[in-house]
Amino acid sequence: MAIATAPMPVTERRPAWVAVVESAKHGDEAAFERLYVEFGSMVHGLLLARVDRASADDLTQEVFLRAWQRLANLHDPIAWPAWLATIARNAAVDQLRRAPQPGTLPPEAQLPATRSDDAGIRSEAEQLLQIIRELPHAHAEPLILRLVEGLSGPEIAQRTGLRPAYVRVNLHRGMKLLRARLHGRVNDNEGVGT
Amino acid sequence: MSEIPDEYLWTGEGPPSADVVALEAELGRLSWRPRALKLHADSAAADPAHAAARVVAIEAPRRSSRRSATWIAGVVAAAAVLMVAVWLRPPTAPSAAPDPVDPTSRPISPDLKDPFARQALDQQGGLTTPITDPPQQPPAAGREVSPDLEDPFAGSSSTPNQRVPPDRRNRERRVSPDLKDPFKSGDQPRDPPKSRPSHEPPQAKKQVSPDLKDPFANN
Numbered sequence: 049m050a051i052a053t054a055p056m057p058v059t060e061r062r063p064a065w066v067a068v069v070e071s072a073k074h075g076d077e078a079a080f081e082r083l084y085v086e087f088g089s090m091v092h093g094l095l096l097a098r099v100d101r102a103s104a105d106d107l108t109q110e111v112f113l114r115a116w117q118r119l120a121n122l123h124d125p126i127a128w129p130a131w132l133a134t135i136a137r138n139a140a141v142d143q144l145r146r147a148p149q150p151g152t153l154p155p156e157a158q159l160p161a162t163r164s165d166d167a168g169i170r171s172e173a174e175q176l177l178q179i180i181r182e183l184p185h186a187h188a189e190p191l192i193l194r195l196v197e198g199l200s201g202p203e204i205a206q207r208t209g210l211r212p213a214y215v216r217v218n219l220h221r222g223m224k225l226l227r228a229r230l231h232g233r234v235n236d237n238e239g240v241g242t
Numbered sequence: 243m244s245e246i247p248d249e250y251l252w253t254g255e256g257p258p259s260a261d262v263v264a265l266e267a268e269l270g271r272l273s274w275r276p277r278a279l280k281l282h283a284d285s286a287a288a289d290p291a292h293a294a295a296r297v298v299a300i301e302a303p304r305r306s307s308r309r310s311a312t313w314i315a316g317v318v319a320a321a322a323v324l325m326v327a328v329w330l331r332p333p334t335a336p337s338a339a340p341d342p343v344d345p346t347s348r349p350i351s352p353d354l355k356d357p358f359a360r361q362a363l364d365q366q367g368g369l370t371t372p373i374t375d376p377p378q379q380p381p382a383a384g385r386e387v388s389p390d391l392e393d394p395f396a397g398s399s400s401t402p403n404q405r406v407p408p409d410r411r412n413r414e415r416r417v418s419p420d421l422k423d424p425f426k427s428g429d430q431p432r433d434p435p436k437s438r439p440s441h442e443p444p445q446a447k448k449q450v451s452p453d454l455k456d457p458f459a460n461n
Contacts, residue, residue, distance in 0.1 A: 077281055080279075080281065081279055084276070084279045085276055088274055088276055089273065089274045091274075092273075092274035093274070096272065101272055105274075105277075108274065109277065109279065109280065112279060112281075113280070113281065116281050171271075172268055173268050173269055173271050173272050174272070176265065176268055176269055177269060177272060192269075194251065194254075195262070195265045195266055195269045195270075196269040196270065196272050196273050197273050197274060198254075198266065198270060198273060200252070200253050200254045200255075201251075201252040201253060201254075202253070216252055219251060219252065220248060220251065220252075223251055223262075227261075
């Protein structure tokens with residue numbers, strides 16, 4: 049995956065959550081719950097780029113449970129965001145590898161909704177989410193984190209452990225692709241209506 | 243759609259873009275809502291049904307192990323009782339029936355004849371043990387032993403073997419009446435020619451064909 053190839057370098061200024069990670073490594077459950085609140089949206093956004101919403105909600109809990117169980121394997125607390133993001137991506141891949149169940153089909157396997165059942169079956173938000181999922185992961189992830197989870201660009205970079213410039217480029221390219229898709233979709237609808 | 247300022251998309255600050263705000267408002271409904279984090283997934287306190295299932299799962303092996311311990315104790319007790327019963331059993335009286343394994347207890351059929359045992363009894367007037375007093379071998383009836391055969395163990399025997407001289411042996415040899423001596427002049431029987439030296443084994447003697455003539459014989 050292209051995102052994983054651009055990790056954020058270790059900066060001289062240590063973020064505030066590093067001390068929280070240190071406390072959680074020593075078995076502080078309260079500290080880990082603070083990490084859960086702070087990084088839960090990032091994990092949920094990464095999962096939402098790959099699986100449906102119901103699965104993403106359940107997998108978010110599972111990802112943090114795995115992280116809690118394997119926290120002793122994290123040697124450098126500064127790598128916590130990238131480490132957690134890797135666990136989230138692997139959890140989504142594992143979910144897609146399982147036997148297909150209702151609600152856990154990969155986004156690519158889901159049949160595109162026809163124009164007649166748009167309003168009945170899917171909400172507008174889910175349709176938009178599906179359009180974003182069809183973009184490359186490098187573009188879909190920052191777009192979902194920005195538009196769904198409400199994180200700013202620097203927050204996305206900090207919580208995913210990616211370079212800010214890398215996130216910025218992919219965010220703007222993804223937004224450009226999304227505009228094009230939405231514009232074409234509007235044109236299709238207008239063409240059908242006329 | 244209008245051109246979205248990069249700064250708002252990146253920082254979320256500044257003059258907002260209409261379409262980005264619309265997308266944020268629409269997709270924001272799918273955002274993550276924190277739930278209570280269960281760090282101990284195996285803790286069953288929150289779910290009574292799950293807790294009951296766990297109790298059953300824990301109790302089941304205990305019950306089976308208790309059952310197996312009872313079973314083993316019963317088997318050991320039964321084995322101990324059996325061993326004591328065998329140990330305390332009174333010795334049984336010898337049965338009247340003969341032991342089928344012991345050959346001496348079998349009645350000997352009158353049809354069976356032991357030639358050696360009877361002969362030994364007849365000669366010695368009593369029972370003999372085969373080791374200290376071996377029964378004498380009866381002479382083989384109707385079996386002619388060739389006088390030419392020599393006993394290779396005769397030298398080590400206690401009784402010296404009386405060897406018959408070759409001259410006498412040839413004299414006693416039966417001669418078929420049909421055979422005629424071609425060199426015989428009259429009816430008077432002649433002594434057989436001198437035999438070969440005695441150092442030659444008797445097996446080396448060959449019958450001379452009547453067609454062969456002895457060039458050195460005197461007519």
